[in-house]
Structures are given as C-alpha cells and as structure tokens.
Amino acid sequence: MFKRILVPLDGSNLAEMVLPFTISLAEQLQATLVLFHVVEKNAPMEIHGQRHLREVTAAKAYFNRIAARFSSPAVPILKDVHEVQETGVAQTICDHAEELHTDLIVLCAHGNGGLRDMFLGSIAQQVIRQGNTPVLFIRPEMVIDQGENLVRHILIPLDGSEEHEVAIPVAAYLAEKYTAKIHLVTVIPSVETLSVKKAITSRVSPRMTTLALNIHAQQAEEYLLQRSQKFARQGITAVSTVLHGDIPTKLIEMIAVEGIDLVVMATHGHNMIDAHWEGNLTPRFLHKSPVPVFLVRGKGRDEE
Secondary structure (H helix, E strand, O other), rough: OEEEEEEOOOOOOOHHHHHHHHHHHHHEEEEEHEEEEEEEEOOOOOOOEEEEEOOHHHHHHHHHHHHHHHOOOOOEEEEEEEEOOOOOOHHHHHHHHHOOOEEEEEEEOOOOOHHHHHHHHOHHHHHHHHHHOEEEOOOOOOOOOOOOOOEEEEEOOOOOOOOOOOHHHHHHHHHHOOEEEEEEEEOOOHHHHHHHHHHHHHHHHHHHHHHHHHHHHHHHHHHHHHHHHHHHHOOEEEEEEEEEEEEHHHHHHHHHHHHOOEEEEEEEEHHHHHHHHHHOOOHHHHOOOOOOOEEEEOOOOOOO
C-alpha cells in the first residue's frame, strides 16, 4: 500500500526530527524514501532560527549529508529539489507527490505563522486539503521508540459514516504489518461540548438533544462492535469504545490510557477558523496529539 514515502525538508533540525520514525516505518513497509525540498521564491534567510535552504546547490548538498546520516541498507533513498512555482509550497508538494507516484507524505508539525496560518492553515493542513495523498503528521517533540515494535496500538476515531471509513483499510494494513492491536472509538459529545451550530439547536430543544445523543451512543456501540468483528475475521485484534465529552480531549485521554502509538483518521483538511465554527475535529486534535497521526483524505460531506 505504501511503497514511496515523500519527506519534505527545509534544512532545519526540527524538520529532521521526523526521519528516525520515517526510516523505521519505511523498513517495516519495505518502502523507498524520497527526500524533497522546495526552493521558495524570495525565501527567508532563516527558518525556526536556523539557516534556510534558499539555493538548489545548497539543498542538494544538504540532502547528500542527510542520506549519509540516516542511511539504512533496507531503505533506498531518493533526493529531489524543486523550485516552487506560483502555486505555492503546499500545492507544489501535492503535485510532486503525484508526479513521483508517492503513496505517503510525512510532514513535521513545527513553526507558527500567526494569523496567516489561522486563515490559510499550516503547510501541513494545506497539503491535506489540496491533495489526495495520505499524510503522516508528526510533532518534533514526540519521543518515539524505534524498531519492529514501533506501532503496537492503533487508534481509529469513527463516527459511523462512510466518509470516515476510508481510514479503516489503512489501519488494517498497518496493523497486519506490525501485528498491532486496533482500538475503535466514537466520542459522543455532551450537550456542553456540542459544536457551535448544534449548540444553538440544543438551547431550543435540550430534551430532544439529550435523547438524540443517547440514541447516537447506542448506535455507535453496535456499529463499532460490527467493525471490530470484521477485523477479527481478518485475524486482527480489535476492541471498541464509546466515550462521552469533548472529542479531542477524550481522544488524547484514550491515547494515554491505552498506550496508543499511532492514530489513523479521515480528514478534509480544514483550518482552525473552520474548526472553531464547524466543530471540525482534525485541526483541534493535531495541535494536541502526543503521537503521530496518519491522515487519510475523507470523501463526501464535511467532517464533524
């Protein structure tokens, strides 16, 4: 399923923090690693307090050093430097991922563009929104064990809709590769934690809202049980849980309690402004997740 992994790097130590995890992943999946850098027009001299790669020659020399430093006999490493066009960095990454037939993009969550990021989203969110290639989202402060036991517990947040089920085959594939246990979860919001639009409705009819949430919880239990049974028929160990409360908060609590190593979820790549109004899960969760998050492009309606 994942034979070519694209890793965009900007020359900073922070961006390089994804490489140990990515190398281990590539070894397990028998994948090729593609190091990629976009030389931006009018690029800043520094990024994250370090010298920014602003020339093709410097970027190629940097990739040679990185390839030597992180070399693995089991992982072929390709290097590609690209000058950005008018479409911008995120679109260039998406286009190049398709051109190179890569199956996965690994992005480091670092940097803060202030209001610009709030309106346009970070580069990572833009890549998710503009492209179709799955994205592995890693924060640089994550301390991740390497080796064959890199992924032992996989969490899949679901809401019962087909739009989010695109994450299931990806999680199943990874679970088989790592002999990992899958944790299926649906978080039912309480009346107090409903999204803005739904909270307005709950004020008009609080009893009906509570009843609807209870019915949703019962349906979620049945749905997750059916899903876990399907995993069992594939020879994959799976358990299901229905939680109540604020969705990102409950997911993070579950990660700690169950020792989750990786989250696999569907997304539409909305930015933080969208998330605040629509109750969108992904951007709020990404800013808090203590483990890598595997994002698969959702389909159909907006995620809630």
